Amino acid sequence: RRDILAILKQYFSTSINKRQQRKCFLLHGTGGIGKTQICLRFIEEMSGHFSHVFWIDASSVVTIQHSICDLPDAQSYILDGSPESALRWIGSLKDNYVLVLDNLELLSKAELAKYFPPELRGNILITSSNYTNWMSSMKSYDVRGMMKHEAIELLLKAGGLDPHRMDLQAEASVIVERLFYLPLAIVLAGVSIASGAASIGDYLKKYLNFYRTLAQPKFKGATKCDMTVYRNCELLYGEIQQRANSNDSHQSEAAKSAIFLLAIFSLFHHEGIMKDIFSYVNIQKEEIEMGKENLSLATSQQDHKLLPLSDAATWDGLFFEEGIRLLASLQLIKLVSPDGTYNMHPLIHEWARNRMTKDESEWYCSKAHAILASAVENQSVRFRKALVTHVVANMEQSRLKKHTAIGKYLDDAYGKFLWLFMEQGYLSEAEKLGVQVLDARCRILGEQHPDTVMSKGDLAVTYSNLGKYAEAEKLQVQVLDTRNRIQGDEDSHTLMSMDDLALTYYDLGKYREAEKLQVQVLEARSRILGEEHSHTIMSMGNLALTYSSLGKYTEAEKLQVQVLDTRSRSLEEEHPHIIMSMGNLALTYNNLGKYREAETLQVQVLDERSRILGEEHLHTVISMDNLALTYSNLGRYTEAEKLQIQVLDARSRILGKEHPHTIMSMGNLALTYN
Structure with missing residues (x-):
């Protein structure tokens, strides 16, 4: 593919006029033609040309947003955690970055524009098989099949055959022509030959047998190129099935594992499938045997014959590894990270999903739900963040295939997914799921059931x-009323509900109502848990903020001094809660006119946040703004001006000039100038 690489290199290396500095290039062509591989090779060979490479999985809106927010280079600069602010940061770069949108299919031209950095600079490279929406607006290249000699060489190499033998070249020539010189289909054909599923002599006969197998409505609409990939996948699947029926128990177990994992993988997102997702099926056996009315899907639906446990009730990874090894050897999945992360090509992913019957699809989907629900627990935040795209893909497949509506067990798994979406900031998805969970629990368990009340609170x-x-x-009033009646007004769940409602009152500006509840919560927690318990300290902090909003600064100061003192004794010096407590107390000092005390704390807060989070992190910029206000109150306008210029510059670049926080910064700087 040197010709395509040469075109890309020339386009992205050539200077263009200053009025439009951004360069956009679209590589389009049928799935399996090698567009992503061309991009990867291009980026590798041009690594010295680009300052930053931002690779985005553009197969859906969720994966685009997830990829943008997860960019390692951008994370410390994202001021509000949104894709928009990450894109603004990318757009603010003066360097020669490249943004790769790989596998872009579903967006219109207008929707696509939302995911371009706002400044007209940098480089954008797109791969897509659905190119009609954007082709007219940018430079493009139609990626076709391989050159014949390249295709023959690839087939023989993948098949483990001598590429110099003329007789093999002649047979390979007929095969690659039948496969339309499509790289993915050719590789799979070679693997079929290498694995023993076919010989080069009888390959075409076996390949053509799958015309009838794939002539089903669910494959309607597939292009002739897609079908070359699907038929090769069926040929390899037949080899796996043959091994599953083998008398060799080791070979049979590996093949059965491969069949199970292939189906499960097809019901996750096609990229970033982590081995560790499967390791969390180690639900303790006694938990399964408890026979609770509302046993979670992850516990009750897990099939430990397919994902077996050891004698210690922990995950036995051997079964998984054997299946993975077989799938990888047949090129149906690809290891992309040494920590055990796998990708499937989108076409192979689609084939594996569509070949299932409705009953098979529903059965495997329930197993995938169970595996994902298990993985939500006992993991790092970063791991859970990576789960989101798989949960979304799995739920979308369940919806598209019209699987059984949410029920008692599925409801419990969805409860975990709701929590995951809330934690990771996918609030629209969390809302939809929350409504669904609450409706199901009301129907199945009744409105007064603890699980129903909990879902109402969520x-x-x-x-x-x-x-x-x-x-x-409205919901929190109902939750608090129910818990007061059933559990009592000093139960931990009741106090938590009281606290949640108080925070909502605070957000609504109902400070008197918030104060009343927060005083109750603080008194109860102080008596029951003790004054230095973390929940008690949190309640003090919340009440102090309400006092500040009511203008009761002396009362706020008293509580905030206590919060800071307790946290300073019980937590490490650089703990975020200590830094936050310092910042809150400093604002109260400001409101009380104690500007020197405020300055002392705010200098510490700014120093810590700059060092730990970076100078353009949300919390650092807020701290800078607060210290500038204190300098103004002290009449030190030059120092205030210096900080406010930094704040305005950061917010203008990353949030945009019309963002409310940016406009507020402009106003603050204007006041300082006055």
Whole structure:
């Protein structure tokens, strides 16, 4: 593919006029033609030319947003955690970056524009098989099949055959022509030959046998190139099935594992499938045997014959490894990271999903739900973040295939997914799921059941995070009333509900109502848990903020001094809660006119946040703004001006000039100039 690489290199290396500095290039062509591989090779060979490479999985809106927010280079600069602010940061770079949008299919031209950095600079490279939406607006190249001699060489190499033998070259020539010189189909054909599923002599006969197998409505609409990949996949699948029926127990177990994992992988997102997702099926046997009414899907639906446990009730990875090894050897999956992360080509992924019957699809989908629900627990935040795309893909398949509606067990798994979406900031998805979970629990368990009440509280928190405070208030009043009646007004769940409702009142500006509840919570937690318990300290901090909003600064100061003192004794010096407590107390000092005390704390806060989070992190910029305000109050306008210019510059670049925080920064700087 040297000709395509040469075109890309020439285009991205040539200077263009200053009015439009951005360069956009679209590589389009049928799936399996090698567009992603061309991009990877191009980036590798041009590594010295680009300052930053941002690779985005563009197969869906969720994966685009997830990839943008997960860019390692951008994370410390993202001021509000949104894709928009990450894109603004990328756009603000003066260097020669390249943004690769790989496997872009579903967006219109207008929708696509939302995921371009705002400044007209940098480089954008797109791969797509659905190119009609954007082709007219950018430079493009139609990637066709391989050159005949390249295709023959690839087939013989993949098949483990001598590429110099003329007789083999002649047979290979007929095969690659039948496969339309499509790289993916050729590789799979070679693997079929190497694995013993076919010989080069009888390959075409076996390949053509799958015309009838794939002539089903669910494959309707597939292109002739797609079908070359699907038929080769069927040929390899037949080899796996043959091994599964083998008398060799080791070979048979590996093949059965491969069949199971192939189906499960097809019901996750096609990229970033982590081995560790499967290791969390180690649910303790006694938990399974408890026979609870509301046993979670991850516990009750897990099939430990397929994902077996050891004698210690922990995951036995051997079964998984054997299946993975077979799938990888047949090129149906690809290891992309030494930590055990795998990808499937989108066409192979689609074939594996569509070949299942409706019953098979529903059965495997329930197993995939179980595996993902298990993986949500006991993991790092970063790991859970990587789960989101798989949960979304799995739920979307369940919806498209019209699987059984949410029920008792599925409901419990969805409860975990709701929590995952809330934690990771996918609030719209969390809201939809929360409504579904609450409706199911009301129907199945009744409105007074603890699980129903809990889901009502979860949905209320989601509404709060979305700024739907009136909806949150309505649910939280119901939750608090139910828990007061059933569990008592000093139960830990009741106090938590009281705290949640108080925070919603605070967000609604109902400070008196918030104060009343928070005083109750603080008194109860102080008596029951003790004054230095983390929940008690959190309640003190919340009440102090409410006091500040009510203008009760002396009361706020008293509580905040206590919070800071307790946290300083119990937590490490650089703990985020200590830094946050310092910042809150400093604002109260400001409100009380104690500017020197405020300055002392704010200098510490800014220093710590600059060092730990970086100078353009959200919290650092807020700290800079607060210290500038204190300098103004002290009449030190030159120092205030210096900080406010930094704040305005950061917010203008990353949030945009019309963002409310940017406009507020402009106003603050203007006041300082005055």
